[in-house]
Amino acid sequence: MKIDINQKNGIAYVQEKSLIISNVQSALDLMATIWYEYHCNAIIIHKEAIIEDFFDLSTRLAGEIVQKYVNYGMKIAIIGDFAAYSSKALKDYIYECNKGKDIFFVKNEEEAISRIVHSI
Numbered sequence: 001m002k003i004d005i006n007q008k009n010g011i012a013y014v015q016e017k018s019l020i021i022s023n024v025q026s027a028l029d030l031m032a033t034i035w036y037e038y039h040c041n042a043i044i045i046h047k048e049a050i051i052e053d054f055f056d057l058s059t060r061l062a063g064e065i066v067q068k069y070v071n072y073g074m075k076i077a078i079i080g081d082f083a084a085y086s087s088k089a090l091k092d093y094i095y096e097c098n099k100g101k102d103i104f105f106v107k108n109e110e111e112a113i114s115r116i117v118h119s120i
Contacts (some may be wrong), residue, residue: 005038009117012040013109020049027065031074041073044112047080055082057089070102075119077104077112 002015012034014020021027034040053059069076082094082105097103101119106112 003034003038005040006113009042009113010040011042011044011113011116012038013044013112014046014049017046017048019051020045021054021065022051024061024064024068028068031069031072035072035074042075042077042116044077044079044109044116047078047082050078055085055087055090057087057093062093066097066103075102075104075116077106077116079106079108079112081107 001020004013004015005011006013014030020030030043030045034043047055051061054062054065057063082090085091094105098105098115104112104115104119106115
């Protein structure tokens with residue numbers, strides 16, 4: 001897994017686009033790796049690295065993972081094109097997350113960094 005660290009902002013950018021987060025435990029493992037090995041409290045990751053079930057709110061996977069990240073003080077920005085999802089619930093979830101200070105759904109790395117930096 002290729003991880004770039006933005007030393008100025010303490011943000012870990014996971015470059016990998018293959019599946020990394022497939023369940024709650026793998027999300028926790030990623031968070032622990034970023035914290036203990038890279039000393040960062042924010043992650044940027046591509047949506048392709050997250051199992052598609054995350055984006056189906058009926059699975060409750062997104063809620064479980066997001067709750068863990070918030071509880072441990074880890075911010076996460078997910079990069080991708082979310083327009084293809086037709087679920088009103090997911091669109092509302094993305095909207096509400098983007099209004100907060102912990103979880104962001106963004107189009108690119110620059111927006112991800114900006115959102116994280118301005119949420120601190």
